[in-house]
Amino acid sequence: MEPVLEVNSLTMDFGGLRAIDQLNLRVMPSEIVALIGPNGAGKTTFFNCITGIYTPSAGDIFLSVNGRRERLNGLKPNRVTQKGIARTFQNIRLFQNMTVLENVMIGRHCRTSSGILGAIFRDRRTRLEEEKVVSDSYKILEKIGLDRFVNELAMNLPYGAQRRLEIARALATEPFLLLLDEPAAGMNQKETQELDELIVNIRDTENISILLIEHDMKLVMRISDRIYVVDYGKKIARGNPLEIQRNPAVIKAYLGEDPDA
């Protein structure tokens, strides 16, 4: 089977600093892959490269969808989203002064097409499209469990709900691959538990592959099919949760070397 996302020896330099060094990564269809590593290891930079916020210095990024393989290097972020990669942000980036529903409706933007004239004249096609955007968005909110907040401003939501809304908004773009950047950060245990069910549920019902960055090891070990560990921009380990837990290089990166050993 062809991987949904294939990243070959990706390198990202910022001046003299090599944030990502020759990183290879694959995400198979309907797979949950975790990317872990200490702070500053280059995980978010890696996401930014894939989603087009940064243009990588070297290497290739391929997205394979429905048997078509496309190179994503150098595409603008909105084009990448249109191709089928959606993401959430480490520090929540919701549209604070828009309602919850509108936040999700923004996600539908790239799957709809009505323009200026349509907006002014509100012809039949535009009206139907608009109605569909509203009902589709509501369905997504129901699925994520945010439907009771529909008309609430995003900024008034409790923290956990804001994180979920980010996921809802990303799902609205109809992705094939969902990138989650620390989705459980700042959540309590119950919220994390619910999140973990949500992520597995998204994978199972929508057939979306998921690549996530996360520091909550319990969550990572519970839901990931495979884990990549990076440190200083380099991959130091790869494998299933059990292998990663036993890997000496990973233990060293996380806990440091034992000076007495």
Next chain:
Amino acid sequence: MNVRGELKKSFQISAWFMFLTFPILVIRVNTVENVIEWRWYNMAIVGVSTFLGSALWRYLLSVKEKSQRINAASPGNMTSFQKAFSDKRFFYPALFILIGFVISFPFLFSMYQANIMITALIYVMLGLGLNIVVGLAGLLDLGYVAFYAVGAYSYGLLNFHFGLGFWTTLPIAAILAALAGILLGYPVLRLRGDYLAIVTLGFGEIIRLVLENWGEFSHGPSGIANIPRPSLLGIDMTLTQNTIFTYFVMIGLVLFTIFVVNRLQNSRIGRAWIALREDEIACQAMGIDRTRTKLTAFALGATWAGMGGVVFAAKTTFINPASFTIWESVIILCIVVLGGMGSILGVISGALVLTLLPEYLRAFSEYRMLIFGIMLVSMMVFRPEGIIRNVRRTYTFSKE
């Protein structure tokens, strides 16, 4: 609220002011008789007025904070004004009276009043246009007057060279202004906030300086005179009749603007503008084309300035670059910010307040800028969301 603490702070402030103003307001050296005059009454005035002023300021701030705690901004919580507005028993009679007033206005009042109203309506249109750029798309544009100038000069020059009339030029000027908007938009695509403000400010000045110095093209500082007033099927009209006609043309154009802006605001594009304002990176990550969204905002914002410019040229029959200074941009920006960013009703009331107040406050013309400044500062402190807050649209769903 800790009343004693607040009063103590006000007292400290007044003491500090008395100390600061002591050398200039209290001591005066009388050089004729070589004596020092002690004007203690000045100190008393400063002390009492700063004490009262600061106490009032603190009281208003605490009231504001209290009310914020009670109703946190949410689309469900409307202001009393908006509640009254949505009540049909109130809304229809009010609308009826408003329509009656608007129609009878030029017949009830003098031509002077009608002219003031035309100017106010032009500013309503300009405000609504800039509202797209600043209020919705969040692009701080300090050179908006450039598009106003483009509109006015389009009419002036097209009429001078080719004899084109008001109605032919109106759409042409709108298109030219939109093109100018795109022209400005391209180089500033990557800029945000302060940087954008500076570049747009420069752009506005460039247009004005070109008009001022490129004599062969724009007739330089002497401007273009004898621009025809709006015509109606070639009927000859007296000045009074024409003013009334211009008034109604302007009413029509404002209604058209409100209609279009309102529809744009609640559309796919309008939402993209607001998303762009809220968070540019997230907006792109959601699949919105930043370039396109920004350029449409600049172009559609500039369109209204172009049309406003044509009416301005037709109304005054004379234009020169002096009418298009940075000051105009600032006023239009104030209209948007004071009225309420993104809110159509807010911008309309902002425009009416800011253009009509100075006219009717001519008696206090020396204090005009002072009143203006105090008003802006207190608005920003006590009601930063503007006269009328923009309320997001709500949707209702039935559970199936």
